[in-house]
Amino acid sequence: MVLQLHKRVMALAGVVMTVYLVFHMLSNLSFFSEAAFTRFYDVYNTGLIRWSVLLLMLVAIAIHVKVAIKIRKVNAKARTIDYAKHDKFKIPAFLVTLSIIFLFGFIVIHIIQSLLFDTSALYEEVTAQFQSAPMLLFYLAGLLVLTMHLSHSLANVLQTLGKTSVIYHGLVWAGVLALTGGFASVPLYIYFVMP
Numbered sequence: 001m002v003l004q005l006h007k008r009v010m011a012l013a014g015v016v017m018t019v020y021l022v023f024h025m026l027s028n029l030s031f032f033s034e035a036a037f038t039r040f041y042d043v044y045n046t047g048l049i050r051w052s053v054l055l056l057m058l059v060a061i062a063i064h065v066k067v068a069i070k071i072r073k074v075n076a077k078a079r080t081i082d083y084a085k086h087d088k089f090k091i092p093a094f095l096v097t098l099s100i101i102f103l104f105g106f107i108v109i110h111i112i113q114s115l116l117f118d119t120s121a122l123y124e125e126v127t128a129q130f131q132s133a134p135m136l137l138f139y140l141a142g143l144l145v146l147t148m149h150l151s152h153s154l155a156n157v158l159q160t161l162g163k164t165s166v167i168y169h170g171l172v173w174a175g176v177l178a179l180t181g182g183f184a185s186v187p188l189y190i191y192f193v194m195p
């Protein structure tokens, strides 16, 4: 019962973050027009919008991580015998844990970088950031792990809702790839196409 409640709270925080991610990706696509990007972020960075969004995201991340750790602890205690290894392609548990720690680190570093940006020259700041190959690789790695995490967790949500068909899974993959592909397009464009 308590575990079910925890799972719901975690899923709710996940949904809040996913909605933000769709909004953030779509607004980042405005980068392909410097005027549109600057106009959007000028409004976004005025007043309390940016700080309210940031606060909401920090609270959602904190809840999501805290509840995830709690659920893991409860599951580990309840399971005295390990699952049978019937799936040949299952990713080892320690790699899953490492990838989630990396994703968390990626988000924290990205937020710190975004706070250090000079908001009066955001277009130039983002351009300069992705002219560096290590930064491009770091973001692509973060987006790859985000793709795996979202596709896995959204498939779990669908399963809880009883939607297990191939069509639903295909839709989840298409949505996740559109999201992370949209994000990746900006650093890739800056690094490979911009002069």
Ligand code: HEM
Pocket: 021, 024, 028, 041, 044, 045, 050, 053, 054, 057, 107, 110, 111, 114, 117, 119, 122, 126, 139, 143, 146, 183, 184, 186, 187
């Ligand atoms: C690679 C593509 C990405 C680009 C180009 C990008 C760009 C930006 C920029 C320019 C800001 C500062 C906005 C401002 O000054 O108001 C920002 C903030 C932020 N980004 Fe990203 N971002 C990317 C990917 C991501 C991803 C994948 C996540 C989460 C998993 C994320 C989460 C955030 C958060 C939480 C903030 C702070 C809140 C806000 O200012 O909206 N970003 N990002």
